[in-house]
Amino acid sequence: MNTDAATTRRSSAPDALLGWMEALADPTRLRALRVLERKELSVLELCEVLALPQSTVSRHLKVLADRGWLVSRRAGTQSLYGPAEDLDPGARRLWLLARGETEAWPAVRADAARLQAVRARRDEAQRFFAGAAGAWDRLRAEVYGRRIGVEALLALLPPEWSVADLGCGTGALAAELAPRVARVFAVDQSPAMLRAARRRLAPFENVEVHEARLEALPLGDGSCHAAIAALVLAYLDDPAPALREAARVLRPGGRLVVLEAARHLDEGLRRRMGQARPGFDAAELSGLLAAAGLGDVSARALPPEPGAKGPGLVVAAGRRAPKGKT
Numbered sequence: 001m002n003t004d005a006a007t008t009r010r011s012s013a014p015d016a017l018l019g020w021m022e023a024l025a026d027p028t029r030l031r032a033l034r035v036l037e038r039k040e041l042s043v044l045e046l047c048e049v050l051a052l053p054q055s056t057v058s059r060h061l062k063v064l065a066d067r068g069w070l071v072s073r074r075a076g077t078q079s080l081y082g083p084a085e086d087l088d089p090g091a092r093r094l095w096l097l098a099r100g101e102t103e104a105w106p107a108v109r110a111d112a113a114r115l116q117a118v119r120a121r122r123d124e125a126q127r128f129f130a131g132a133a134g135a136w137d138r139l140r141a142e143v144y145g146r147r148i149g150v151e152a153l154l155a156l157l158p159p160e161w162s163v164a165d166l167g168c169g170t171g172a173l174a175a176e177l178a179p180r181v182a183r184v185f186a187v188d189q190s191p192a193m194l195r196a197a198r199r200r201l202a203p204f205e206n207v208e209v210h211e212a213r214l215e216a217l218p219l220g221d222g223s224c225h226a227a228i229a230a231l232v233l234a235y236l237d238d239p240a241p242a243l244r245e246a247a248r249v250l251r252p253g254g255r256l257v258v259l260e261a262a263r264h265l266d267e268g269l270r271r272r273m274g275q276a277r278p279g280f281d282a283a284e285l286s287g288l289l290a291a292a293g294l295g296d297v298s299a300r301a302l303p304p305e306p307g308a309k310g311p312g313l314v315v316a317a318g319r320r321a322p323k324g325k326t
Helices: 004-026 027-038 043-048 054-066 089-099 107-144 148-154 172-178 191-201 238-250 267-273 283-292
Strands: 069-073 078-083 162-166 183-190 209-213 224-230 249-261 297-300 313-319
Touching: 004 027, 027 043, 027 054, 027 078, 027 107, 027 267, 043 078, 043 107, 089 191, 089 283, 148 172, 162 172, 172 183, 172 191, 183 191, 183 313, 191 209, 238 249, 238 283, 238 297, 249 267, 249 283, 283 297, 283 313
Parallel strands: 162 183, 162 224, 183 209, 224 249
Antiparallel strands: 069 078, 249 313, 297 313
């Protein structure tokens, strides 16, 4: 036997034993180990089982993890904790002794009952989603409405941004943007549309409403972080000047988003909507944005929504080059 190695093991054994005993020398940690031995749990689930606040449970979990009693793994957006599988044989013998001595604790029995409830609720949720997957979109829309996804996406907008709504019409989109960004520039050339927009946007002090043609925007160079042109290009004889103006008012790195009707052959629809052209295809919109000097251009067709009577839509986006890049 290597004498130095044997000496090292003997000298480290007392430290290891005392470390194991120190980690177990707390009733909360003993309870947590008993629970997690039966079921992997998240921090919040363990809080519910132990009936303790998150700060307390997290502190004890850290001790147990640092001493090698527990391991964690990612499961989606959360971490699940469970017992370490490679415990030292001496630590395992100590744990078996501690577990046996805590079997009759009233708190341990209460933990077991709460664990059963947590497991039952998790199993119920899994059964629900397994059965509801096919109808989930419809069910969620019936309960919460169809705007839930829109609200989540709008919340991603940086609150310090200035955004131009080009061809704002009656101000519906500008009203959605106003509570979420620092400033909104609502621009349209129709006096009738702008009267409705001003009424709708009156509660928002951060909205500027402008009557102007999109080919001559009353906005300074680089004044906007983003610009949106929703269902307006089809009303222009030539969209190119309007897109060049939109690119001009973007800051370096700013993005333009264009939403348009997909190209169609319904001449009656075009006349009813008062449009100059019967929509666009994705390749056409991509070419227009690139010709306006924008980069990172992308475009894709969107299918019609269920119940919609018109064609689908095309969404395109492009970015003004950041400073120092052309």
